[in-house]
Amino acid sequence: MYKRQLICKDTQSINVLDIDAPLLVVPAxxxxxxxxxxxxxxxxxxxxxxxxxDCDPNVIIKNVILGSMDTGGASLIRRYPVxxxxxxxxxxxxxxxxSKDTVxxxxxxxxxxxxxxxxxxxxxxDQGFVRVNSNQVNNxxxxxxxxxxxxxxxxxxxxxxxxxxxxxxxxxxxxxAGDTILDTVPYFGYERYFTIWVTDASxxxxxxNGNRSLAFLDTLNVCGKxxxxxxxxxxxxxxxxx
Numbered sequence: 001m002y003k004r005q006l007i008c009k010d011t012q013s014i015n016v017l018d019i020d021a022p023l024l025v026v027p028a029x030x031x032x033x034x035x036x037x038x039x040x041x042x043x044x045x046x047x048x049x050x051x052x053x054d055c056d057p058n059v060i061i062k063n064v065i066l067g068s069m070d071t072g073g074a075s076l077i078r079r080y081p082v083x084x085x086x087x088x089x090x091x092x093x094x095x096x097x098x099s100k101d102t103v104x105x106x107x108x109x110x111x112x113x114x115x116x117x118x119x120x121x122x123x124x125x126d127q128g129f130v131r132v133n134s135n136q137v138n139n140x141x142x143x144x145x146x147x148x149x150x151x152x153x154x155x156x157x158x159x160x161x162x163x164x165x166x167x168x169x170x171x172x173x174x175x176x177a178g179d180t181i182l183d184t185v186p187y188f189g190y191e192r193y194f195t196i197w198v199t200d201a202s203x204x205x206x207x208x209n210g211n212r213s214l215a216f217l218d219t220l221n222v223c224g225k226x227x228x229x230x231x232x233x234x235x236x237x238x239x240x241x242x
Contacts, residue, residue, distance in 0.1 A: 022054035022091040024061075024099035027076060031106040034082065037114075040145035041079045042107055049074040052091035052099065063089045082109045082145055082202070108202070113143035113151060115198040117208035121215045122166070128222040129167035131174070137196050137214065146200040154197045157205065166216050168223035192216070 027048045034042055051074065052059045061074040066086045072078065076087060085105040092098045118139035122130045134153040141151055155161045155173060163174035164182075171183040171192075195209035 018055060018093065018095040018097065020054075021097040021099040022052040022056075022059045022093050024050060024052045024089065024091045024101050026050045026089050026101045026103050029104040029106075031108065033108045033110045034144070037111050037144050040109070041081045043077070043079050044105065045077050047076045047103075047105070049076060050089045050091070050101075054091070054093045054097075056093035056095070059091050059093050061089065061091045063087050076103065076105075080105050080107050082107050109145050109200070110202070110204060111144050112204040112206040113141055113146065113198045113200045115196060115206040115208040116140045116142075117194075117196050119215070121217060124167070124216065124218045124220065124222055126220055126222060128218075129165055130216065131163055131165045132214070134162050134164070134196055137194070138198075141198045141206075141208075143200040143204075145202065150201060152199040154199070155195070157197055159197075159199055168218075 027050070030044070030047060032042060032044065034040070036042075050061050050063065052061055062071065063073070063076060064071045064087070066088055070078070076089075083106075085107070087103045087105065088100065089103065090098055090100045116139045117137050120132070120137045122132050124130050134155050138151075138153055140148075141153075142148055143151060152159050153162065155164050160176055161173050165172040165174055165179075169184060170181050173180045173182050192214050193209070194214045195207050197205055197207050199205045
């Protein structure tokens with residue numbers, strides 16, 4: 001007599017889930033100065049690409065400059081403007097796992113503007129003085145980044161020194177904190193050399209000096225004929241650079 005064998009069967013499902021995000025490696029933060037005076041951005045070919053290690057060989061890597069619509073893939077090579085660009089980089093595998101990191105790209109404008117000045121005639125009023133704004137002597141100064149109408153002009157390195165007052169006796173620099181007498185003239189000089197400082201939005205400065213003249217004319221003879229020396233040249237207006 002044979003014994004009957006009982007055989008039981010069942011099915012077991014084993015699901016292997018990938019819950020590990022890709023190992024994302026991004027380039028280091030970088031600070032770079034502009035190199036070309038005609039450009040206000042720079043092509044960073046040395047920045048390289050982000051890479052990711054994962055069991056999925058087809059990891060997708062994307063990047064976006066935060067605050068903009070500028071997107072890309074693993075490569076971070078592109079033109080970057082002056083300022084700080086914060087780049088968000090993420091890697092996503094087939095299972096939806098995501099790794100994120102950021103890279104900071106800082107581009108500095110260290111290129112000075114091109115200062116261009118012109119000869120400027122100014123006339124004393126009937127009260128015996130004239131005030132000359134430093135931007136009146138501008139003759140087309142330019143900059144690689146700052147628009148021409150946003151350049152700042154001053155009589156010294158100090159951007160607040162914008163107004164020069166001339167009367168029969170003094171050269172006065174008009175300052176918010178108080179006037180500074182630059183020169184006392186025993187007679188009214190006809191023509192003076194000058195220095196103009198041009199400053200861009202990044203604080204870079206250039207000057208035009210010594211090659212143009214600023215003429216002060218007393219056509220109303222307020223200062224008196226004996227004070228006006230016709231054809232007087234060579235008196236240097238030395239402004240204190242602060």
